[in-house]
Amino acid sequence: MTTVPVSAVSWKYALISVFLVPRNVAVVVLRAYRAVISPLYGDVCRYYPSCSSYTLQAIQHRGLSVGAGLGILRIARCHPWAAGGVDDVKPAKNPRYALTPFGFVVPRSHGKG
């Protein structure tokens, strides 16, 4: 148990949460896309995880701008002549955030300190 004042912890928590807002907005958008629009096409992606799932993970781990860039590169790779296969997002070196079951990115310090 650390003895950091509660207010300091919650301030830090709030600040990081604000920092995480853009990627969480993207998470909502991508989740909606995957629930509503993706099914229209059925299974098309030549990779595992699929392009939208890859982009979602990339944004969760690397933030909106880097993640979206990785997603675009992945879609560019997903053409009819590609061999496909397993192509995971490179995990972050030191994971600083946790994921909720829905996929929201939250500060790790929440709760357990």
Add this chain to the structure above:
Amino acid sequence: MDLLGTILWPIKWVVELILVAFHYVWTWVGLNPNDGLTWVLSIVGLVLVIRAALIPIFVKQIKSQRKMLEVAPQLKKIQDKYKGKKDQFSREAMSRETMELYKRTGTNPLSSCLPLLLQMPIFFSLFSVLNDAQHEKAGGGVGLLNETLAKSFGESDLFGAPLKATLANNEGSVLVIVFAVSMIALMTASQFITQLQIMSKNQSPEAKNSPMFKQQRILLYILPIVFVFSGVAFPLGVMFYWLTSNFWTMGQQFLVIRNMPTPGSEAAKAREARLAKRGKLVIKDGPLSDETVVDEVPKTTQRQQPVGKNRAKKQGGSK
């Protein structure tokens, strides 16, 4: 210009080129350049060109689907391994192994995402032209669709129903509502038929047992709802694009299922029956059978017994 605009620019330019070229042709034939019919026919032309250009990709996909027969035993092995395991991790591991198998054997049957995404700007540029016209914004497209043509497109109407009108913004025209509702119905019907004929006729028994199949079945009933929602927001002109495209898919799928069905599916049996009726059945298991890897020739050390000349004649005839 923003980043997205820069990426989409070349695609929009080509779309406008095709659209304007068709408009020119129809005008030259004698149609009124400002009439909605001319523009609708131009949209139909646009769809035909784009879908025809996509045929090679489609054929490639069908070929690799056929090649999947070769890896069917290995695929079955993976499916058996995860049989009855419905938790997320098993499903994920199964997808991973399946994908690895496709990659290793070069038999990836999936169509890839990029072509789908490339079709979006086409839709989008049609939408933006009609949308701009609706909000009386001046200015043409990025290329050959100049201000005059864009204005003509935006202000044209088909038998009195403006192409820029949507179901939600119908300008009090009953005709627009009639057009939009019947198009939504037609789109839903065509999509439904396409999906249903793939699923009920053109799936091999192995595919029918996969969890993906069940997922697709559910989709079949979600699709119409999506169409209704999007039909409300899109202008008539855009819906004509969508409708023509759907009809093309339906026809293409019908021809493929009829003439080169997935081996082992119901459609393949129906085709064999049809051919047998006409006395044209050639026993071979598909147009690509020569590419099929046969690695199960039983090699025995037993010596073939010599057969007398007369006996060979009686037995043979096959050689």
